[in-house]
Amino acid sequence: MSDQPSADEATVAALLRAARALLAERSDTAALDAELLLAATLGKPRSFLYAWPDHAPTASVRARFEAAVAARSSGTPVAYTLGVKEFFGIDLAVNPSVLIPRPDTETLVECAIERIPMGSAVVDLGTGSGAVAVVLARERPDCRLLATDRSLPALRVAQGNARHHDCQVAWLCADWTSALAARSVDVLLSNPPYVAEGDPHLAALAAEPVNALVSGRDGLDAIRAIVADAPRVLRAGGQLLLEHGWDQAAAVRALLCEAGFEALESVRDLNGHERVSLGRRAADAIR
Ligand SMILES: C[S@@+](CC[C@H](N)C(=O)[O-])C[C@H]1O[C@@H](n2cnc3c(N)ncnc32)[C@H](O)[C@@H]1O
Known part of the structure; x- marks a missing residue:
């Protein structure tokens, strides 16, 4: 030119x-x-x-x-x-401090909209632009939404999106579930980072925050941390829903099983890949 x-x-x-x-x-x-x-x-x-x-x-x-x-x-x-990306039919502001919301994550959101019981206390872990939390707050106004992220700049973007779409969401800057009280949550959901260090696809994603993408040698460190603490935070019968890579479903189900989750399930995206796995926290044993 x-x-x-x-x-x-x-x-x-x-x-x-x-x-x-x-x-x-x-x-x-x-x-x-x-x-x-x-x-x-x-x-x-x-x-x-x-x-x-x-x-x-x-x-x-x-x-x-x-x-x-x-x-x-x-x-x-x-x-x-x-400065904007469409997700689940709404425009969300984005900047380089947040992952650009992906159509893949609509599977997690659809799953949550369908399965969350009425009036639940719901926490979106690693909210980034607020994509999941803002859509859920719009689609399920009966629920109480809290969204967390370890990145303060990301939370600012998410807050702006919630304000723009007139949504009620509470915010917390924290490491995954660490700041959540015991037995305080009905549904935990997350699209955490799940790409393995050194994955060749990362070259094409270099503009996005590495902390939003990469999670240890096998990509599962964030999911391990979330699954390990989720039973403490969830009420009996509460649910954990996790997005993960197309080839990680079996490993995520194994982690959920090890942590005592029941009714394990993986949900496929439109391409037929298992991209969301979920489980229910067992009821407390009667002493
Ligand atoms: C894959 S992005 C998902 C963003 C958004 N939920 C979405 O679906 O578009 C993962 C998010 O997790 C956040 N994150 C990474 N490590 C975290 C940690 N230890 N505790 C809380 N959030 C973390 C990142 O800052 C990032 O915003």
């Missing part, structure tokens, strides 16, 4: 063509990325680009678009440039 394009090179269609070519090496979704960035820079919906391919954006719009394309090309995810 040159500084002084000819009239033909400065149209929406031409800008998209040039950006697609530049992004093709970096992104599997080059065309979509280019459209999202240009639509946002223009302050228009994506449909504008299809309706007005011959529109010639101003030089200032072009400059901002080219800067956004350059950022994408050097690895910045589109969501961080736009």
